[in-house]
Amino acid sequence: MRASLASCWRVPDSSRREAGTQAGLCRAAAMTVQTRAELRKEREKTGLFWWSGQLASWFALFVVLALIAVMIVIPKLGGATAYTVLTGSMRPEFPPGSLIVVRPADTEEIRIGDVVTYQLKSGEPEVVTHRIAAVSSSLSGEIQFTLRGDANNTDDDPVRPEQIRGKLWYSMPLLGFINSAISGQQRTWLTWAAAGGLLAYSMIMFAGAWRENQRKERT
Template sequence: MTAATEAWKAIGRGLSAGLLLLVLGIGVLTIGVPAVTGGVPLSILTGSMSPSLPAGSLVVVKPTPFDEVQVGDVLTYQLESGQPTLVTHRVTARVADSATGETRFITQGDANEVADAEPVRPVQIRGTVWYAVPLLGWANQFLDGSARQWLVALVAGGLLVYAGVMAVSGVRDRRRTTDAASVTEPEPVTGVGG
């Protein structure tokens, strides 16, 4: 093989390894870590938290006890207690309800001019944003539960097939190198006399 062919193969292997590591890293950040820690991956659908969390970001929300929520935290809460609609906004103040004395949070989107209409009660809180991954929220929103299951199975199968092909290719290349090295060229015969 020529040096150029070897260089292109090395570049291809490097790009393949980099892509594989990227896919695995994204999987760990968006599926593995939330599953282990009890977090929940959610999609930011609007621009109310721009520029810190633009629309299309995937956020991982970790369960946070009510008494640990601080002013400045980005809070995910139910718009109405018991309802599935969620909002992710920043806590701007901690207040006590004048009638009950219950502590509540005033929230506001970073891009919004005014605070949210209703203070957030403890029963509405789902958690605080732990970290975000830009743009992956669009993919998360696009893939519903059943589509996500077959896509994960397809990607995992594809990665396994790819790993098998790379292993077989590596073994074949080593054999060729070993076979080429074991074939010795005959030594030149030098004539005597004359």
């Protein structure tokens, strides 16, 4: 037996029994329509497009947070500095655009084969990242490092310990282009924006789960 919602607005017959029967059918029809709507919403929330959207949003959030962590957060926490490779002197391992992160190292820790970043002139900002080719001592007993780019045929000028900025910690291809485009102030903004975005997204997900739980309890 079927009853439509439209029939709920009809004036009942003179018989009280028939009116009660019709009212019951109307309530059943309303519940059926409501149940169908809820089932449709459930299917929408568990369908392929819904899951695809959820996975895409989580993946995008993960990528953004990972980039910020690799370029900003981890170097800062580790007392390291991020640089961008601008030339091809360290090809093929570090092509132009690579992000390299170096952190301070004692002179005794530097060995032949290590990749280090050093100042061309002590105290000046211009730096070069090459590989240690030899370690020697001057006539005065001072340690000197000989470096060479992997793609170069000649050694660099001798480097003194005070010129060394640090030893390679880790590197990432292509991220150097992004690193070069971000200023110091922008790094701070990005860190706070990422933290705020993650908090807001977590609150939205929690609120959605809470509303869904409340709806299920009412039904």
